[in-house]
Amino acid sequence: MAAVTATTRKRSSPDAASSSTAGDQKRKRARVITFGNIYDYEKLEVLGEGTYGVVLKARDRRTGETVAVKWFRGDKDKDNNPDLRAVFREAGCLAACRGHPNVVEIRDVAADAATGAAFLVMEFVGPSLQQARGGRLFSEREARACMRQLLGGAARIHAAGLVHRDVKPDNVLVGPSGELKICDFGMAAPAKGSRAKPYAYWWAGTPGYRAPEQLAGNPSYGPAVDMWALGSCSRGSAFDTLEAFRGLPPEMSMAGREVLAGLLNFDAAERLTAADALKHRWFTEDLPDDDTTQTPPPPQSLSDDRPFFHFL
Numbered sequence: 001m002a003a004v005t006a007t008t009r010k011r012s013s014p015d016a017a018s019s020s021t022a023g024d025q026k027r028k029r030a031r032v033i034t035f036g037n038i039y040d041y042e043k044l045e046v047l048g049e050g051t052y053g054v055v056l057k058a059r060d061r062r063t064g065e066t067v068a069v070k071w072f073r074g075d076k077d078k079d080n081n082p083d084l085r086a087v088f089r090e091a092g093c094l095a096a097c098r099g100h101p102n103v104v105e106i107r108d109v110a111a112d113a114a115t116g117a118a119f120l121v122m123e124f125v126g127p128s129l130q131q132a133r134g135g136r137l138f139s140e141r142e143a144r145a146c147m148r149q150l151l152g153g154a155a156r157i158h159a160a161g162l163v164h165r166d167v168k169p170d171n172v173l174v175g176p177s178g179e180l181k182i183c184d185f186g187m188a189a190p191a192k193g194s195r196a197k198p199y200a201y202w203w204a205g206t207p208g209y210r211a212p213e214q215l216a217g218n219p220s221y222g223p224a225v226d227m228w229a230l231g232s233c234s235r236g237s238a239f240d241t242l243e244a245f246r247g248l249p250p251e252m253s254m255a256g257r258e259v260l261a262g263l264l265n266f267d268a269a270e271r272l273t274a275a276d277a278l279k280h281r282w283f284t285e286d287l288p289d290d291d292t293t294q295t296p297p298p299p300q301s302l303s304d305d306r307p308f309f310h311f312l
Contacts (some may be wrong), residue, residue: 035111038119041069057124060107067107070120086186087118093185094122096160102153104173104183125173125181132174140256141287146180147259148283150230153182155274158223163191165204167229191222208232212266224268227277231263255282 041058047068048055056069072087087109094106108121126132129146138146150172157164164171166187173181187204198219205214211228213221252260259282262272272280 034109035118036108036121038069038110038112038117041067041110041119041121043069058121060121065107066124068104068122068124069110070122072118072120084118087120090185090188091120093160093162093188094120096162097153097156100153100156101179102149102181103156104181122183125175125179125183127174128170129172129174129180130169133169140252144256144282144287145178147230148278149180150182151274151277153180154223154226154230155278157182157188157226158191158274161191162188163221163223164188164226164229166206166209167226167233168206168209169233170206192220205229211268213268221268223273224271227263227271227274228268231260253282253287255280255285255287258282 040061042061044057044059044066046054047057053070053072056071058067058069059065060067070090072084091106091109094104097103098105104125105123106120107123110119110121111117112119150167154164154167162185164182164185164187166184167182171182171184173183175181189199189204192199199221200219203210203214205225209229209232211221211225214225259272259277259280262277262280265271277283
């Protein structure tokens with residue numbers, strides 16, 4: 001097996017610190033990423049393939065841990081070397097959210113010295129929420145448990161100064177005990193202030209989950225687009241702005257309808273934030289016949305009692 005030489009590259013921080021003295025005004029902080037050895041990981045199977053890369057299930061030869069490996073095919077630069085900016089960007093976003101139970105954990109950044117290919121190594125969780133639900137409907141209790149986790153993950157992402165920009169059931173992984181983890185930060189970007197330069201691509205994300213401000217072609221959006229995406233994951237998400245609860249699931253409690261309407265507010269400035277949504281009474285009060293001391297079942301074994309909430 002060919003040996004792989006670890007390499008280091010420097011990248012300017014996306015939020016370079018302002019200088020405290022005049023002599024420091026032009027100084028930028030640099031981030032050093034040390035690449036591990038991709039041959040430390042044994043390929044087991046292909047989990048999925050997208051436009052920008054392939055996700056593999058693998059085993060860490062050193063520890064025996066099962067991991068997920070994202071291989072970046074990427075573009076080539078003028079010298080025919082892989083463009084590693086996407087690797088740096090996604091690795092940095094994952095590292096910024098490290099330690100939260102509802103965001104997938106980064107394990108390593110690895111490279112193949114022979115080809116120049118780069119890989120992200122992450123914890124292996126399980127199938128996506130889209131796959132795990134198997135067409136089932138969620139009861140309100142189960143839906144609330146899922147939304148509590150997803151909002152917790154979104155709150156951590158936004159607190160880190162990031163916007164995910166592609167929240168959808170395909171980018172949520174389901175663990176064996178029903179734990180949910182937001183993954184795939186390929187579209188993620190630093191959140192921008194009101195005076196910052198707009199995003200180059202207003203259309204980032206997946207059709208069907210884009211917020212109204214994106215569909216209007218406004219490149220100056222923020223974390224509120226992730227909140228719209230969370231709301232639009234549910235069945236019955238479209239409603240008339242003049243009649244806020246029209247079209248929402250009739251079986252849903254008023255508290256749940258308030259949260260969904262808050263996530264789907266057409267005015268981004270008035271849309272619920274993740275932190276505020278978690279303080280809503282839907283998450284703090286019991287539902288009828290709701291035993292909050294029990295852990296909700298994982299989506300693979302969801303019951304069909306009071307079905308209404310369908311992740312699209």
